[in-house]
Amino acid sequence: MEHGDRPVGELLREWRLRRGLSQLELSIQADVSSRHVSFVETGRTIPSAAMVERFAEQLNVPLRERNLLLVAAGHAPVYRHRAPDDPELARARDAIRRVLDLHEPFPALAVDRRWNLLFANAATRVFFDEVDPELLRPPVNMMRIGLHPNGFGDRLRNADQVRGFLLPRLARQAAQTGDPELRTLHDELSAYHPTAEPTPIDPADVALPIRIRHRDTELCFFNTITTFGAPFDITLDEIAVEAYFPSDATTSDYLHALADQPAHTHHF
Numbered sequence: 001m002e003h004g005d006r007p008v009g010e011l012l013r014e015w016r017l018r019r020g021l022s023q024l025e026l027s028i029q030a031d032v033s034s035r036h037v038s039f040v041e042t043g044r045t046i047p048s049a050a051m052v053e054r055f056a057e058q059l060n061v062p063l064r065e066r067n068l069l070l071v072a073a074g075h076a077p078v079y080r081h082r083a084p085d086d087p088e089l090a091r092a093r094d095a096i097r098r099v100l101d102l103h104e105p106f107p108a109l110a111v112d113r114r115w116n117l118l119f120a121n122a123a124t125r126v127f128f129d130e131v132d133p134e135l136l137r138p139p140v141n142m143m144r145i146g147l148h149p150n151g152f153g154d155r156l157r158n159a160d161q162v163r164g165f166l167l168p169r170l171a172r173q174a175a176q177t178g179d180p181e182l183r184t185l186h187d188e189l190s191a192y193h194p195t196a197e198p199t200p201i202d203p204a205d206v207a208l209p210i211r212i213r214h215r216d217t218e219l220c221f222f223n224t225i226t227t228f229g230a231p232f233d234i235t236l237d238e239i240a241v242e243a244y245f246p247s248d249a250t251t252s253d254y255l256h257a258l259a260d261q262p263a264h265t266h267h268f
Contacts (some may be wrong), residue, residue: 008072009041015059026234029058049075081234107260126214139172147189157211220247
């Protein structure tokens with residue numbers, strides 16, 4: 001997200017409004033006067049680096065955008081941003097791959113903040129085997145694959161339910177981060193099924209079930225998302241690991257048997 005030469009006060013006000021806070025509420029949370037918040041937002045006061053950090057923490061501003069706030073206030077950026085294939089991140093990449101491999105024979109994958117696939121274990125073949133090859137050209141976007149007609153398509157048995165969960169989640173993420181690419185992705189995915197009615201999640205379900213066919217067997221999963229605590233590294237802060245667990249014995253038995261079969265390797 002680029003802000004150009006916008007002043008720090010304007011950016012902080014935008015984040016405050018995005019979080020639905022008044023100046024008084026932010027001042028209480030940040031332990032400063034509401035007058036100080038007003039002076040910062042109107043440009044009468046330029047906040048110190050420590051004050052920018054204090055406001056950003058209370059506003060839950062992502063690390064990437066915290067750097068922009070610091071620069072807008074005339075301070076040096078604090079958080080490092082490196083490409084996922086940076087040699088200095090080799091140990092982190094190895095750790096993520098190990099987490100994914102240890103989850104086999106169940107699927108697990110890692111994505112960046114825009115849902116682009118970074119790593120996947122061999123068991124994710126149950127998701128990718130019948131996806132249109134065009135959607136598997138890097139960067140592979142997991143949100144797009146999940147909701148595109150040529151992605152999971154009719155293999156997803158509870159598509160309306162999954163769509164009713166993922167689209168609002170993506171909309172919230174776009175609103176919370178202010179990322180225009182996430183907004184564009186949401187608009188694109190919403191257009192695939194404009195008249196579809198979302199199916200509510202069964203209150204008896206602990207998590208959203210994902211029911212998908214692989215070959216002639218219907219599989220059922222629930223998933224968890226894990227993020228890494230790397231407070232000074234943007235790249236690691238934005239990586240999320242999605243681990244899928246079988247919801248029934250049929251799915252578990254199928255995945256164990258599938259692990260013993262040769263697999264077509266997907267290169268992302």
